[in-house]
Amino acid sequence: MKNTVGKKGPITGLRVVALGGGTGLSALLRGLKEHVVRRSDQHPTLKRPITDLAAIVTVTDDGGSSGRLRRENRILPPGDIRNCMVALSKDEALLSRLFQYRFHVGRGLRGHNFGNLFLAALTHVTGDFAEAVRESSKVLAVRGRIFPSTLSNVHLVATLADGRRVQGETRISRSHVPIRKIALNPHRVRPLPGAIEAIQQADLIFMGPGSLYTSVIPNLLIPEIAHAVTHSKAPRVYIANLMTQPGETTHYSLSDHLRAIRGHVRGSVMDAVVANRQALSPGLLRRYRAKGAGPVIVDRDDVRKMNVRLITGNLAEEHGVLRHNSARLARLLVDTFLLPNSPG
Secondary structure (H helix, E strand, O other): OEEEEEOOEEEEEEEEEEEEOHHHHHHHHHHHHHHEOOOHHHOOOOOOOEEEEEEEEOOOOOOHHHHHHHHHHOOOOOHHHHHHHHHHEOOOOHHHHHHHOEOOOOOOOOOOEHHHHHHHHHHHHHOOHHHHHHHHHHHOOEOOEEEEOOOOOOEEEEEEOOOOEEEOHHHHHHOOOOEEEEEEEOOOOOOOHHHHHHHHHOOEEEEOOOOHHHHHHHHHOOHHHHHHHHOOOOOEEEEOOOEOOOOOOOOOEHHHHHHHHHHHOOOOOOOEEEEEOOOOOHHHHHHHHHOOOOEOEOOHHHHHHOOOEEEEEOOEEEEOEEEEOHHHHHHHHHHHHHOOOOOO
16 A cells, blocks of 8 residues: 555555456546545545556457557557546546547548547557557546556457357457357467556456456456456455346346356456446336346345355446446445445
């Protein structure tokens, strides 16, 4: 832990690491950034604030604007990184809106996102994707650090229940056959040293929320990241999805998600799991069920048998689509793990 000194005297700050990808990780970061402080007098009610927040982001996306830039410019997919930068920006105002702006017309531009193009251009200027992420983070005054999980050009390969192998995150997400196993191609890739150092120094590690097989597990398929997480003394917390995903996690209960993670990693990577207990509106459930998705069932007894602490809260937010409420999720995590004398 890191001591921070301010007008009210020394406090003990926490180093927090979040691993994942997609919209789930950015929702988590958006809530956690409100608890990041640089001086003790900035958050007088929180005696164990976050003084270092690091995001480790999967880089296997091959669809949309990110996929096009990846194929045409030979760079890592910038989309999930961009979302994390915007989520962690000090003020999600004009610059953040600019980074999220998507072009709707123009040959070659249509479908591209300005932030993705900015990262692609800066990667070519600096010659280093990680450096482009660091410099872009300065532009947005990001409250934290962002690391791609690897700088290698890596793809996902899924072995399906029927024995077929499917390569590419987009094709895997579109498959409606259950996934037996997920792997990286190439199999052994190196992570960024800064990402490993962040995990080793962490006082608290979060995984998820996000697509189980295409956002959460891929980071743990990198041997050095998995080793750092399994050997960490910090509480390691998996934040479960609100809903199952057609094909990828159809009919999965909460314990099924935990078993899938354990089945891909040697050693223990979870001490606790956070899940939603909030009832969802019938209309929304009908729309999701028509697409083959349903709520992740919290099977408490099976989770407890896995020796994983279960934490639940009202975490859902409905606005046409279902998302985690960033503020409530962060508050639950703060109340559980960051307050003095908390069980975490």
